[in-house]
Structure formats: C-alpha cells, structure tokens
Amino acid sequence: MTRHFLRDDDLTPAEQKTVLELGLALRADRYAKRPLEGPRAVAFITDKPTLRTQVSFAAGIAELGGFPLVVDGRLAQIGVRESVVDTTRVLDRQVSAIVWRTFGQERIDEMASVSRVPVVNALTDQFHPCQILADLLTVAQHRGLDALPGTTFAYVGDAANNMGNSYVLGGATAGMHVRIGGPEGYLPDAEVVARAREIAGSTGGSVTLTTSAKEAVAGADVVATDTWISMGDEAEAEQRADLFWDYQLNAELLAAAAPGALVLHCLPAYRGKEITAEVIDGPQSVVFDEAENRLHAQKALLAFLLEQG
Numbered sequence: 001m002t003r004h005f006l007r008d009d010d011l012t013p014a015e016q017k018t019v020l021e022l023g024l025a026l027r028a029d030r031y032a033k034r035p036l037e038g039p040r041a042v043a044f045i046t047d048k049p050t051l052r053t054q055v056s057f058a059a060g061i062a063e064l065g066g067f068p069l070v071v072d073g074r075l076a077q078i079g080v081r082e083s084v085v086d087t088t089r090v091l092d093r094q095v096s097a098i099v100w101r102t103f104g105q106e107r108i109d110e111m112a113s114v115s116r117v118p119v120v121n122a123l124t125d126q127f128h129p130c131q132i133l134a135d136l137l138t139v140a141q142h143r144g145l146d147a148l149p150g151t152t153f154a155y156v157g158d159a160a161n162n163m164g165n166s167y168v169l170g171g172a173t174a175g176m177h178v179r180i181g182g183p184e185g186y187l188p189d190a191e192v193v194a195r196a197r198e199i200a201g202s203t204g205g206s207v208t209l210t211t212s213a214k215e216a217v218a219g220a221d222v223v224a225t226d227t228w229i230s231m232g233d234e235a236e237a238e239q240r241a242d243l244f245w246d247y248q249l250n251a252e253l254l255a256a257a258a259p260g261a262l263v264l265h266c267l268p269a270y271r272g273k274e275i276t277a278e279v280i281d282g283p284q285s286v287v288f289d290e291a292e293n294r295l296h297a298q299k300a301l302l303a304f305l306l307e308q309g
C-alpha cells in the first residue's frame with residue numbers, strides 16, 4: 001500500500017519516533033541512506049514562494065541518491081490547465097514520489113487519492129507537517145529523543161493557521177504538552193484540536209488553548225512563534241500588528257518559560273514584530289538548527305515512505 005504524508009497524524013506515534021530516529025542518524029551521517037540511488041526522480045511542485053522548503057527538499061533528494069525535479073506550479077497551473085487527477089497520473093508514471101507545496105488541503109488529498117507513489121505535503125493552508133517534524137527533530141537534537149514525551153511546548157501568536165494545526169497534531173503524537181496562546185478567533189481548528197486531544201489520550205500528552213501568552217509560556221521547555229502575516233494576509237498587516245502585539249516573543253515573555261527554554265521560529269522572521277532580535281539572535285534560539293533540520297527530517301520521511309511502500 002502506498003503511504004502518504006498529508007498531515008501530521010498520518011504517522012502513528014511509533015512511526016513518528018522512527019522517522020525522528022532516522023533524522024538524527026542522517027544529521028550525523030548525511031549519506032547513510034540512498035534509497036533514491038539511480039538516480040530516481042522526485043517531483044517537487046511549488047505553488048507558493050519558498051526558500052527553506054525548496055532548498056531542503058532539493059538537497060535532501062540529491063543526498064538520498066535521487067534527482068529533484070522542480071516544477072513551478074504557477075506555470076503548470078495544476079487544477080486550471082489540467083486537473084489534479086490527470087496531473088498526478090502523468091507524474092506517478094515517471095517519478096518515485098511527489099512533494100507539493102500548495103494552497104487548499106483538498107488539492108493534495110485529491111492527488112494522494114490516485115497517486116501510486118508517495119505524496120508529501122510540503123505546506124498547505126491547513127497543515128505544515130514537515131516543519132513540525134523538523135521542530136521535533138530540533139528538540140530531540142538538543143534534549144534527546146526520549147525527552148520529547150512530557151515536554152511542554154508553547155506556541156504564541158497567530159495559531160489559526162497551518163502551524164497552529166500542525167503543532168497540536170504533531171506535538172500530541174510525540175506525547176508533548178502543547179499549549180497554544182493566541183487571540184480569540186485565532187486559535188487552531190476545533191476539529192483538529194479534537195483529533196489532537198484524542199491522540200494525546202494515548203501518548204500521555206495534552207493540548208491547552210488560551211488567550212494569554214504568559215499562561216501559554218509559563219514554565220514551557222520550548223517556545224515557538226511564527227509571522228503574524230501569513231501568505232495571503234498582507235492586506236491586514238497593520239490590523240494584525242495591533243491584534244498580536246501582546247503575543248510578541250520578547251525577553252520579558254521568554255523569562256516566564258523554564259530556564260534555558262529553546263526558542264523556535266520556522267522563518268522567515270520579522271524582527272521587532274512577532275519576535276525581537278534579542279530573542280531570535282540570543283543564546284536560547286535554535287532557529288537555524290531548526291531550518292537545517294528540515295533537510296534531515298524530510299530525508300528521513302522520504303526514506304520511510306519509500307520503504308513502507
């Protein structure tokens with residue numbers, strides 16, 4: 001059966017741990033696995049602007065022995081010039097996996113429903129599961145893989161987005177105590193939260209939503225944030241800055257976390273807005289390890305999916 005990775009809970013807790021173990025191994029030895037030797041091609045399709053996602057997948061596919069076939073989705077116009085289904089049927093005859101960075105989750109779900117090769121969600125409007133694997137790998141790198149269960153992970157800011165949804169799902173799968181702090185109306189999707197709490201019931205984790213940034217961060221082992229202006233929200237920049245100001249990750253807020261708490265940001269970051277320069281460039285920040293770990297986590301994920309299939 002072909003395995004896909006479309007949202008964070010497509011991996012069971014045991015499978016997530018297996019992928020993270022492999023990610024740590026590939027961080028230590030980048031060429032330890034070569035499942036794409038040949039080279040076998042992997043299609044990387046992007047409908048949205050990208051730096052880290054494209055670089056990490058292209059480099060990772062090459063390091064796995066494969067060829068990254070980069071497709072500009074704005075030129076391909078999938079779903080406009082040609083249906084998602086027809087596009088998939090063209091691709092899966094010629095590549096070993098498909099990685100897609102796109103808009104609605106329904107697009108990648110439709111692709112996976114007909115694809116005979118693994119489909120990986122490189123970002124949709126609803127989920128960003130590869131980023132969460134990288135974040136978990138970063139915590140494991142600094143604290144140990146066995147430390148993930150029971151870790152208190154706080155995210156503050158705009159959580160009514162793909163990061164908020166993926167943090168609750170991926171963190172619950174890892175057995176973390178996930179706390180989300182954001183304004184009323186800017187919290188993760190209720191159905192996603194319900195699913196995350198169901199998972200947490202079996203992993204020993206938990207999910208807490210609050211409108212208080214300090215309540216979310218109090219005693220946390222890891223503190224994360226993201227831009228207040230996601231792609232498509234640019235027209236609301238001034239309004240959002242006012243709305244989220246109390247959720248800025250600054251020295252005062254970070255002081256409420258556990259001593260030595262790790263700081264994460266998936267980048268790009270806007271210093272002086274969602275995070276201060278003092279924090280993101282400070283000693284507790286591991287954001288550039290986090291960016292690098294996109295490479296190692298995604299290589300591990302691709303190797304896992306190819307072996308499962």
